[in-house]
Amino acid sequence: MIPYDRDIDPPAPFVEVIVQHPTTGMQEVLSAQLDTGADISGIPQRLVDRLGLAPVRVVPVEGYDDARVLLSTYIVRLEIAGVRFRGLEVVPIPGERTLLGRDVLNCLYIHLNGPELTFDMSSSSSQ
Amino acid sequence: MKTLVLKEAQAPYTLTLDEAVLSEGPVQVLQGERVIGVLVPPEEYAAFRAWQEAQWCPQWARRDRGAFEREATAFAALLPELLREYRGCVVAIHDAQVVEVGRPGESVADVAGRVYDRLGNVPVYVQRVEESPRVYRIPGPRVGSQ
Numbered sequence: 001m002i003p004y005d006r007d008i009d010p011p012a013p014f015v016e017v018i019v020q021h022p023t024t025g026m027q028e029v030l031s032a033q034l035d036t037g038a039d040i041s042g043i044p045q046r047l048v049d050r051l052g053l054a055p056v057r058v059v060p061v062e063g064y065d066d067a068r069v070l071l072s073t074y075i076v077r078l079e080i081a082g083v084r085f086r087g088l089e090v091v092p093i094p095g096e097r098t099l100l101g102r103d104v105l106n107c108l109y110i111h112l113n114g115p116e117l118t119f120d121m122s123s124s125s126s127q
Numbered sequence: 128m129k130t131l132v133l134k135e136a137q138a139p140y141t142l143t144l145d146e147a148v149l150s151e152g153p154v155q156v157l158q159g160e161r162v163i164g165v166l167v168p169p170e171e172y173a174a175f176r177a178w179q180e181a182q183w184c185p186q187w188a189r190r191d192r193g194a195f196e197r198e199a200t201a202f203a204a205l206l207p208e209l210l211r212e213y214r215g216c217v218v219a220i221h222d223a224q225v226v227e228v229g230r231p232g233e234s235v236a237d238v239a240g241r242v243y244d245r246l247g248n249v250p251v252y253v254q255r256v257e258e259s260p261r262v263y264r265i266p267g268p269r270v271g272s273q
Contacts, residue, residue: 023247037265038267054191055192056239056252057235057253061263062262062263064266072195073235089239101265
């Protein structure tokens with residue numbers, strides 16, 4: 001069982017992920033928030049710069065207020081709960097937040113235990 | 128912009144600040160006649176940091192950014208032709224030419240991965256061939272522009 005992050009209000013599920021450059025192998029370990037509302041995952045712009053990621057395309061992205069912006073996307077390797085994504089397309093987001101969208105979450109079995117503020121995550125339904 | 132003057136009492140310096148003043152905009156902090164700082168509300172500072180992060184990038188990244196934008200321009204110019212040949216597929220553009228075409232169902236990441244394996248870490252523009260690009264939604268956080 002993984003405890004929710006209680007430093008934010010209300011508490012929310014975060015999980016440790018490894019984000020890696022697809023060719024150089026440079027990497028960083030981050031705490032990422034599970035966000036089932038996001039179509040695509042996001043990493044801090046700072047990390048894009050630090051890893052020296054190259055953009056692959058530009059996509060329109062809408063926020064909560066339907067405001068649309070054009071963002072470059074980047075390919076990273078991502079490891080989460082023992083699952084490796086060899087190539088994952090992500091967008092940069094402001095600040096220090098890392099978001100796991102449905103592009104990642106839909107590959108995993110996740111059980112949220114809200115009342116106890118814990119969750120389970122695995123790549124197999126039997127765990 | 129408002130101006131506040133630091134007055135040397137004994138030590139350290141003191142500053143009297145009314146929160147309402149800060150809400151009217153940035154406030155200069157003076158020591159004598161010298162500006163030693165500017166106070167802004169935390170939300171404004173957070174927005175500035177986000178902008179600053181978006182602006183900063185290593186020199187080599189700026190160089191590659193130019194190459195990336197040339198590949199993106201080439202994709203836009205080739206789009207009518209690409210729509211006839213590769214509608215719905217992901218293509219990779221390098222040196223203004225198609226260097227990889229995805230199989231049906233393959234993602235941008237799949238095709239970009241093959242290009243990196245074959246050509247190394249070169250500037251490339253990888254996009255699905257469609258008339259209107261898909262719009263992604265991230266309702267949670269504020270998304271910034273580039």
